[in-house]
Amino acid sequence: MTFDNFKTKITTTNPSRESSPNRGSSVPQADAIPKIQKPLRQWQQEQNIDRNAQIKLTKLVHMRYQHPNLDEITTFLRDFGMNVAKKAEGKRWYKGYGEDQYVYYAQEGVKKFLGGCFEVETFTELEKAAKAEGASPIEELSDAPGGGHMVTLHDPEGFPINLIFGQEKKEPGPFPEVLTTNYEKDKPRIARFQRFKPGPAAVHKLGHYGLCVQNFQAEMQWYTRTFNFAPTDFLYVTPEGEKEQRDVAIFAHIDNGEHTDHHTMFLSANKTKHVHHCSFEVHDFDTQNLGHEWLAQKGYTSVWGVGRHILGSQLFDYWWDTSGNMIEHYADGDLVNEDTPVGWGEAGDESLAVWGPEVPKWFLD
Numbered sequence: 001m002t003f004d005n006f007k008t009k010i011t012t013t014n015p016s017r018e019s020s021p022n023r024g025s026s027v028p029q030a031d032a033i034p035k036i037q038k039p040l041r042q043w044q045q046e047q048n049i050d051r052n053a054q055i056k057l058t059k060l061v062h063m064r065y066q067h068p069n070l071d072e073i074t075t076f077l078r079d080f081g082m083n084v085a086k087k088a089e090g091k092r093w094y095k096g097y098g099e100d101q102y103v104y105y106a107q108e109g110v111k112k113f114l115g116g117c118f119e120v121e122t123f124t125e126l127e128k129a130a131k132a133e134g135a136s137p138i139e140e141l142s143d144a145p146g147g148g149h150m151v152t153l154h155d156p157e158g159f160p161i162n163l164i165f166g167q168e169k170k171e172p173g174p175f176p177e178v179l180t181t182n183y184e185k186d187k188p189r190i191a192r193f194q195r196f197k198p199g200p201a202a203v204h205k206l207g208h209y210g211l212c213v214q215n216f217q218a219e220m221q222w223y224t225r226t227f228n229f230a231p232t233d234f235l236y237v238t239p240e241g242e243k244e245q246r247d248v249a250i251f252a253h254i255d256n257g258e259h260t261d262h263h264t265m266f267l268s269a270n271k272t273k274h275v276h277h278c279s280f281e282v283h284d285f286d287t288q289n290l291g292h293e294w295l296a297q298k299g300y301t302s303v304w305g306v307g308r309h310i311l312g313s314q315l316f317d318y319w320w321d322t323s324g325n326m327i328e329h330y331a332d333g334d335l336v337n338e339d340t341p342v343g344w345g346e347a348g349d350e351s352l353a354v355w356g357p358e359v360p361k362w363f364l365d
Contacts, residue, residue, distance in 0.1 A: 029336065033233070033343035040230055040255070043342045047224070054228045055129050055163065056121040057254050060206050060264050063278045064105045064114035064162060065325065072322045073106055079298050080319070080327065081203040081282065081291055085145045093145055096203035096280065099169045101146030103206045103280065111323050113275045115152065115160030116209050116265075118227075118254075119167070126151055126165045132226070146170065153226075156218050157273050159211055176202065176283040201282040201291020201329050210266030210276035212364070219267055220250050230255035232262050232336050233311050235347035248347055249364075251311055253336050262312035262334040268364055276364075277318060277326035281333070285315055288331050292317045304363060307356015311345070316356070 030037075044051065067073040070092055074084060077094050085095040085102045090109075093102040107114070120126055129151045130138050136152040141164070148167030152160050180189040213219040223229045235249040251263035268276065282288050292306050303326055305317030314330040321327050345351055349359050 029334075029340050033341050034345040036344035037341040040338055040340065040342055043231065044224075047221070049225055051228065051255075053225075055132075055226060056125050056228050056256070057118045057163070058121055058256055059119050059254065059260075060116055060208065061100045061119050061164060061167070062103050062105055062117045062206055063209060064117060064160075065107075065323070066109040066112035066114055067106050067323045068109065068111060069322070070106060070108050076300065076322045077104060077106075079200050079295055079300070080321075081200040081280070081329070088143055091143070095145075095170075096205055097173055097175065098205040099172045100205060101167060101170050102144070103203060105144070111325075113159070113325075115162045116206075116278070117150070117162035117164050120163050120165050123149070123165050126163060129153060129163050141167070156222050157213055157215065159213075159273075159275075176287065179284070179286070196286060196290060198290060198294060200294050201287045203280045203282060203329075205281050207261055207279045207281045207330055207333065208264045208266060209278035210268065212268050212270035212272065212274050212276050214270065214273050216248060216250075216267065216269035220247070223252065223265060223267070228255045229253070229265055230338075231342045232340060233343045233345060235268075235351060236344055237347050245344070247344075255338060257338060259335040259337050262314075262336055270365070275325065277328050279314075279316075279328035279330050282329050282331050284331055288315055288317060288329050291329060295319055304360055305356055307353045310351060310354050316353075 070090070074092055078084070082094040082096060082104060085093040090107055092106045094104040094106070095101065096103045105114075120129070126138060126149060129135055132153055134154055139150050141148050141150055146167040146169070148164050150162055150164045152162050154160055179194065180192070182189045211219070224231065229252040231250050232253050233251040234247045236245040236247050238245045248269040250267050252265045252267070253260050253262060254264050266276065282291065289306055292302075296302060301320040303318035303320060306315060308315055312334050314333040316328055316330050318326055318328045352359050352363075
């Protein structure tokens with residue numbers, strides 16, 4: 001249902017009936033997931049996935065891009081909410097206020113996607129990755145903040161994915177204040193006033209990135225077999241004239257036995273292959289809106305938002321960077337674990353957001 005159809009539905013509803021007030025609720029994960037669902041371990045067994053053979057990832061730590069103008073992208077990323085961690089000839093590293101030494105790496109050159117970078121459990125996992133077909137040799141990151149060693153692999157459609165081990169963590173902070181909210185009956189904030197300062201929405205960490213791929217099944221199988229990525233949600237379509245549904249998108253989390261973000265990797269079927277976006281966590285709704293206004297006042301181009309996603313629950317706002325890459329802020333995302341059922345929902349604009357501006361028609365093109 002498009003927003004225009006939604007407005008039409010509202011205006012044609014029986015005018016004599018009272019409208020129900022909107023409301024929000026935090027519900028158990030099994031209740032929030034669509035009716036079509038199954039246990040994660042069952043899905044993995046049906047897919048004949050050997051979990052012992054997977055390369056064990058622990059977290060997503062930073063994005064890697066090539067930009068034609070490092071000064072230009074540095075100005076943008078500062079306005080987006082990052083700080084420069086280190087500069088070198090033709091290279092820049094950018095940090096947030098979390099424990100990772102940097103959340104974004106940029107090098108000078110023609111516009112190019114260099115992949116996300118995931119931390120692995122042990123150096124043995126890095127050596128396992130280096131033995132994979134087409135993998136790069138293990139590289140020492142001697143000039144990068146925190147050091148470490150890295151291997152680069154490529155998926156079946158040629159997208160790079162980087163793995164790192166041994167990077168020294170930094171002391172996180174300073175963390176923004178967790179504000180106290182006064183509600184209609186519960187008003188704990190007494191004689192304290194809410195005040196805000198304009199500025200960028202400070203980035204805490206890298207949360208996820210997404211790819212549009214041509215052979216969805218092959219890509220999904222490669223990522224969930226090669227690494228400990230596990231599906232949280234699938235989106236499906238039922239092609240005209242067919243009875244069976246066809247999966248066209250996956251929201252995948254890192255299956256490491258702990259609570260982790262709803263998705264760390266997003267894959268969507270598309271006629272052309274390209275990077276969709278990368279996404280960085282910020283503190284809260286006020287932080288995000290102030291950052292949105294800051295970027296707008298600086299003259300950058302908004303893509304979509306601010307709004308609230310359905311799958312993952314995140315507050316979102318998407319932007320074009322100065323090289324034409326899509327980049328997102330998010331706040332208040334869901335956490336999942338191995339007990340979270342895999343869910344299936346029907347693809348469509350109405351599956352993307354519960355409120356916010358109308359989704360651009362080309363958003364998943």
